[in-house]
Amino acid sequence: MNTPAKIIIAPDSFKGTANADQAAQWLAHGVQEVLDCEVVLAPMADGGEGTATRFTGTDVTLPTTDALGRLIEASYRFDEPTATAYIDVAAASGITLIDAPRPLTADTYGTGVLIADAQSRGARTIVLGLGGTATTDGGSGILVALGANLVDAQGHCIPQGGEGLRQLDHIDTAMLNIPAAAVQWVLLSDVDNPATGPQGSAACFGPQKGASAEDVEKLDAGLARLCEITGVDPNTPGLGAAGGVAIGITWLSAMLHGEPQVQILPGAKVIAEAAGLGDMDADLIITGEGRFDQQSTRGKVVGTILDMAGSTPVAIVAGSHDAQADAWQITLGDGDPETQLVDAGRVVAQRFASMFTNQG
Known part of the structure; x- marks a missing residue:
């Protein structure tokens, strides 16, 4: 890539594990360990706690x-x-x-x-x-x-x-x-x-x-x-x-x-638009929540991000994945919440980087 990639990190809270601000920051740390890129933090909510x-x-x-x-x-x-x-x-x-x-x-x-x-x-x-x-x-x-x-x-x-x-x-x-x-x-x-x-x-x-x-x-x-x-x-x-x-x-x-x-x-959707995500001008969007399931696509943060992303690739980070989506689905590993989310950010960044290595 000739110019640094732009990555939007827009997770919901991981209930009982990390609030949305923490999740965004920890995912960003992992991404920036791998990539020299522009990171935009856009912690989210959907009307529930933290809105x-x-x-x-x-x-x-x-x-x-x-x-x-x-x-x-x-x-x-x-x-x-x-x-x-x-x-x-x-x-x-x-x-x-x-x-x-x-x-x-x-x-x-x-x-x-x-x-x-x-x-x-x-x-x-x-x-x-x-x-x-x-x-x-x-x-x-x-x-x-x-x-x-x-x-x-x-x-x-x-x-x-x-x-x-x-x-x-x-x-x-x-x-x-x-x-x-x-x-x-x-x-x-x-x-x-x-x-x-x-x-x-x-x-x-x-x-x-x-x-x-x-x-x-x-x-x-x-x-x-x-x-x-x-x-x-x-x-x-x-x-x-x-x-x-x-x-x-x-x-x-x-x-x-x-x-x-x-x-x-x-x-x-209201919160995403308030955060300036209406046009989703990015090379990759990372979102996530504690558990990704069928309810996640009915008005929740992850489903809203998927709907708004258009052709922009999306990575979903979650503690468990009980549904399929047209996105990269990354499951959290073991360890404390910060370690898990930093590791997940690193995994997403490595996968993103490999896209261009393979193309080359």
Whole structure:
């Protein structure tokens, strides 16, 4: 090659192993041990954990509650010039924050606390990263944190969590935090599942949150009841993300604005474009995640990179590969996370270099 190659390194996090920034840096170290090339680091996220950190702004940390109602601290990112807050639902309501899942009662109240705080600081747009939650409550915890009361036919507040939604009769908005509820919403999703049914939130993701088959039926019925009461179409793609958070948000916005001021967007694509990867001007793209499987091609980071790459070759680095792709597939070896990812970067670079050696 007459000019140095340009290699974009755009991995997701390797959950439990390395965050996206670490993965990108360690892969780059391996590449640069082999090649004299231009490396562009573009750590990614898809709407799940780590999404907020992909945007500019100042981190805000405050006390709130986790999905089980226990006091914790959580952070979000606030960009004052654009009056936009970037909040991962997983920051307060994430499954990694709890050691004993309670799928029927876990709720998103703690995320609602972050939303209310962001609006009090001047946020007019809330960007929610949907993914990685311990909840299937339809966003009802957020509604309660913003002052709504979800009540049964006798006028009593229903129990928290997704199971209690089966008792929902109406939503009392007398004490609603109107300024916080009236913001513009952008929901970044890593899945396109509907709210209910065989491909719905409870059926597809409930078991990952500790739900038994019986629990899944209860949670699905709860989400169906919430959709019935709020008039939200349960078949809308993306409503199944984050335990149905978009159901509550869509109703809230529609109630205040007539038409909901809510956008549900593919998180990975939005983040890739924000990182300047729209044209994918590179000789090679390296991406990766902990496990590459069929779900990886449905709105996740790796699938998005493959779709956007065009004719540019792509290398996928993962701890395991349970699906095939039109890409180089590199499986991590043994050792600590840094060693594994540096080694993987080295392997990819050697393969890239051999292309030109063979051509010569």
